[in-house]
Amino acid sequence: MTTIYERRRSPASGLSRRELLKRGTVGAALVITGSAVISPDRAWGVETTALKPDTMATLIKLARDIYPHDTIPDRFYAIAVKGHDTKAGQDPAHKELIEVGIADLDARAGAGGYRGLGWEDDRVAILREIETTPFFQAVRGDLVVSFYNQKDLWPHFGYEGESFSKGGYINRGFDDIEWL
Amino acid sequence: MAAPYRLDDDSVVVIIGSGAGGGTLGNELAQKGIDVVILEAGARIEHEDFINDEWDSFAQLAWLDHRTTGGGWRVGKDFPNLPAWIVKAVGGTTTHWAGASLRIQEHEFKALTNYGKVEGANLLDWPITLADLEPYYAKAEDKMGVTRTNGIEGLPGNNNFKILKAGADKLGYKECHTGRMAINSADRDDRMSCQQTGFCFQGCKWGAKWSTLYTEIPKGEATGRLEVRPNAHVVKIEHDADGKVTNVVYADKDGKLQSQKARIVCVACNSIESPRLLLNSESARFPDGLANSSGQVGKNYMRHTTGSVYAVFEKPVHFYRGTTMAGIIQDEAGHDPSRGFVGGYEMETLALGVPFMAAFLDPGGWGRSFASAMDGYANTAGLWIVGEDMPQEQNAVKLHATLKDQHGMRIPDVWFTDHPNDIAMRNHAYKQGQALYEAVGAIRSFPTPPYPSTHNLGTNRMSEKAQDGVVNKWGQTHDIKNLFVSDGSQFTTGAAENPTLTIVSLAIRQADYIAEQMNAGSI
Numbered sequence: 296m297t298t299i300y301e302r303r304r305s306p307a308s309g310l311s312r313r314e315l316l317k318r319g320t321v322g323a324a325l326v327i328t329g330s331a332v333i334s335p336d337r338a339w340g341v342e343t344t345a346l347k348p349d350t351m352a353t354l355i356k357l358a359r360d361i362y363p364h365d366t367i368p369d370r371f372y373a374i375a376v377k378g379h380d381t382k383a384g385q386d387p388a389h390k391e392l393i394e395v396g397i398a399d400l401d402a403r404a405g406a407g408g409y410r411g412l413g414w415e416d417d418r419v420a421i422l423r424e425i426e427t428t429p430f431f432q433a434v435r436g437d438l439v440v441s442f443y444n445q446k447d448l449w450p451h452f453g454y455e456g457e458s459f460s461k462g463g464y465i466n467r468g469f470d471d472i473e474w475l
Numbered sequence: 476m477a478a479p480y481r482l483d484d485d486s487v488v489v490i491i492g493s494g495a496g497g498g499t500l501g502n503e504l505a506q507k508g509i510d511v512v513i514l515e516a517g518a519r520i521e522h523e524d525f526i527n528d529e530w531d532s533f534a535q536l537a538w539l540d541h542r543t544t545g546g547g548w549r550v551g552k553d554f555p556n557l558p559a560w561i562v563k564a565v566g567g568t569t570t571h572w573a574g575a576s577l578r579i580q581e582h583e584f585k586a587l588t589n590y591g592k593v594e595g596a597n598l599l600d601w602p603i604t605l606a607d608l609e610p611y612y613a614k615a616e617d618k619m620g621v622t623r624t625n626g627i628e629g630l631p632g633n634n635n636f637k638i639l640k641a642g643a644d645k646l647g648y649k650e651c652h653t654g655r656m657a658i659n660s661a662d663r664d665d666r667m668s669c670q671q672t673g674f675c676f677q678g679c680k681w682g683a684k685w686s687t688l689y690t691e692i693p694k695g696e697a698t699g700r701l702e703v704r705p706n707a708h709v710v711k712i713e714h715d716a717d718g719k720v721t722n723v724v725y726a727d728k729d730g731k732l733q734s735q736k737a738r739i740v741c742v743a744c745n746s747i748e749s750p751r752l753l754l755n756s757e758s759a760r761f762p763d764g765l766a767n768s769s770g771q772v773g774k775n776y777m778r779h780t781t782g783s784v785y786a787v788f789e790k791p792v793h794f795y796r797g798t799t800m801a802g803i804i805q806d807e808a809g810h811d812p813s814r815g816f817v818g819g820y821e822m823e824t825l826a827l828g829v830p831f832m833a834a835f836l837d838p839g840g841w842g843r844s845f846a847s848a849m850d851g852y853a854n855t856a857g858l859w860i861v862g863e864d865m866p867q868e869q870n871a872v873k874l875h876a877t878l879k880d881q882h883g884m885r886i887p888d889v890w891f892t893d894h895p896n897d898i899a900m901r902n903h904a905y906k907q908g909q910a911l912y913e914a915v916g917a918i919r920s921f922p923t924p925p926y927p928s929t930h931n932l933g934t935n936r937m938s939e940k941a942q943d944g945v946v947n948k949w950g951q952t953h954d955i956k957n958l959f960v961s962d963g964s965q966f967t968t969g970a971a972e973n974p975t976l977t978i979v980s981l982a983i984r985q986a987d988y989i990a991e992q993m994n995a996g997s998i
């Protein structure tokens with residue numbers, strides 16, 4: 296299992312509150328240390344076991360570029376892609392697919408690598424070139440479930456999930472539309 | 476109580492599959508005092524155990540055995556191993572279904588006569604008419620508690636329906652209402668009324684929606700004449716020297732092969748597994764598979780011309796609340812070739828949760844266009860198109876040349892390519908659906924491609940002449956007297972309507988015929 300560590304207390308140590316506010320938590324650069332990817336505010340981290348932490352950081356960025364929701368924090372993208380690390384630990388072919396795929400993205404991006412490209416449009420242009428590759432298909436195909444199937448994200452979309460235990464919607468607004 | 480029958484009891488009618496066709500037929504025969512064994516590949520999961528969660532429910536109920544696809548359809552590219560969305564459990568796909576229950580129209584039973592020859596299509600008239608089926612439709616509607624029949628009130632409309640209705644009014648459509656649904660609008664038949672839970676596709680935890688799982692099957696069992704044997708996956712039907720079927724071989728829950736003797740065998744495995752089973756039952760005498768002298772077993776695979784239109788509005792809709800299929804527009808269901816295609820289509824509301832919306836809105840789609848569509852989820856309304864598709868001989872369920880399943884049987888390879896008529900109809904429906912939503916203020920709308928097939932039809936079709944199809948007008952195979960087909964694979968053509976009411980009606984009618992023939996001693 297690839298774990299995501301979450302800090303209970305915030306603001307996190309290491310960065311001052313001012314610095315944190317300045318950087319924000321969404322879209323700010325991820326920190327790579329040893330075998331982990333850590334969020335800029337140190338609120339969470341992913342410890343990798345099979346993939347390089349750099350690869351994991353790029354996967355997180357890639358995931359956001361595939362399904363860009365600007366107000367959803369990186370943590371959810373990290374949760375969505377961490378399965379690739381777990382799978383890479385069990386299946387060398389998968390590890391190869393991901394490492395080579397990410398290295399290819401970096402090579403196409405030039406000097407600063409994929410994460411170094413400042414504009415989403417520039418990164419997306421690269422993704423359009425590789426969208427039919429098994430690497431991209433594997434990442435996107437997995438992500439569409441592992442990202443959107445996170446219950447904690449459903450409130451963002453205004454989806455209420457399970458409803459049986461609440462008695463359905465018969466008394467909870469199934470026909471409450473008023474603006475028509 | 477449920478009657479257990481011995482494996483060597485050769486007096487029983489064996490039905491394979493416990494869904495709309497098999498479950499209904501089993502109960503009908505048991506009510507007449509006939510001994511029945513239903514063999515069902517899936518487990519028995521009672522409705523209390525259904526899960527209000529799209530992917531978890533899918534894992535619980537869906538048929539996930541290996542399948543492959545071919546042909547030009549987009550499903551084959553987006554979901555190469557999931558040609559169809561079908562259930563493997565007691566109750567079959569009636570656990571997942573939405574409940575829309577419509578009669579096939581008179582002219583649709585005579586598709587060849589009324590549409591004329593359509594190039595590339597294998598059209599044929601049904602060997603039965605609406606008049607033949609009407610008494611059975613009436614029985615089925617009563618049995619299933621279909622709203623707007625038998626004095627049963629319609630369901631209340633949810634938000635998704637209200638938008639559909641407002642748009643229909645703007646476009647001048649006249650036939651728009653909350654549907655004919657096999658969902659209780661009030662307590663009936665010892666089942667409660669719909670609580671507008673919104674998880675009809677995940678199995679109704681209240682039991683408000685008709686499913687053979689908690690209606691036909693327990694009723695049949697109560698007669699003491701019906702045994703439902705779950706986790707019994709039939710792999711082969713065998714016959715004697717006279718060419719009469721004698722027994723079926725199935726893998727039990729441990730994968731061990733068992734053989735159940737039978738007086739009569741009825742195949743009701745849905746339109747992919749039914750022809751597959753007949754083809755896999757090939758023998759020295761029937762080298763092309765059972766009941767296949769016409770060569771039509773597996774051919775003419777139909778899946779309805781489908782598609783969806785989703786639209787995003789400025790304000791919230793919460794379309795996932797309430798019945799999944801909450802209303803219908805029938806104005807386009809007639810045959811009016813001036814639209815550029817033969818046959819017609821229905822428009823029915825549809826809602827998906829976030830997980831399925833992401834998977835099906837634009838399979839393979841990504842980037843800002845996709846993500847912003849998902850961001851509009853709470854403000855989204857949606858409808859599903861279901862129209863008549865053309866039977867084509869090359870659209871077929873075939874046996875895979877090399878791949879085999881866990882029981883060593885060749886897996887189904889499902890081929891489909893749209894006919895130009897299907898494409899013209901879908902494009903017309905997309906245009907109407909988008910116009911409808913724009914008329915009530917949609918900001919953006921999405922013509923969404925078909926999902927894996929939920930309506931699977933035609934692969935053992937009914938025909939007057941033995942050379943044109945697999946079964947006669949009773950669902951009895953032309954070649955083998957004591958072998959029947961009892962599911963949607965009998966459909967000669969697809970018609971525009973959701974198929975289950977017709978499957979159930981045919982099963983009730985078939986039960987009468989089987990009982991008659993048994994009494995007469997002819998089978």
Ligand SMILES: Cc1cc2nc3c(=O)[nH]c(=O)nc-3n(C[C@H](O)[C@H](O)[C@H](O)COP(=O)(O)OP(=O)(O)OC[C@H]3O[C@@H](n4cnc5c(N)ncnc54)[C@H](O)[C@@H]3O)c2cc1C
Pocket residue numbers: 491492493494495496497514515516517560561562563564565566567568569571572573574575576577676707708709710743744745746748749752800928929930931961962963964972973974975976978
């Ligand atoms: C999401 C969804 C929504 C739908 N909504 C509607 C709707 O609103 N209206 C409508 O009319 N229709 C609807 N349908 C379609 C409807 O469910 C089917 O038309 C109907 O259930 C088909 O009946 P059947 O008897 O042919 O097959 P099924 O109900 O699929 O039953 C077949 C059974 O056979 C079993 N089986 C298969 N092979 C074997 C084997 N070898 N051995 C033993 N058992 C086997 C299966 O496990 C299954 O239980 C919907 C379907 C889906 C998926």
Ligand code: SF4
Pocket residue numbers: 463658668669670671672673674675676678679680681682683684797798799
């Ligand atoms: S909406 Fe009604 S029919 Fe559908 S699952 Fe809920 S209670 Fe059952």
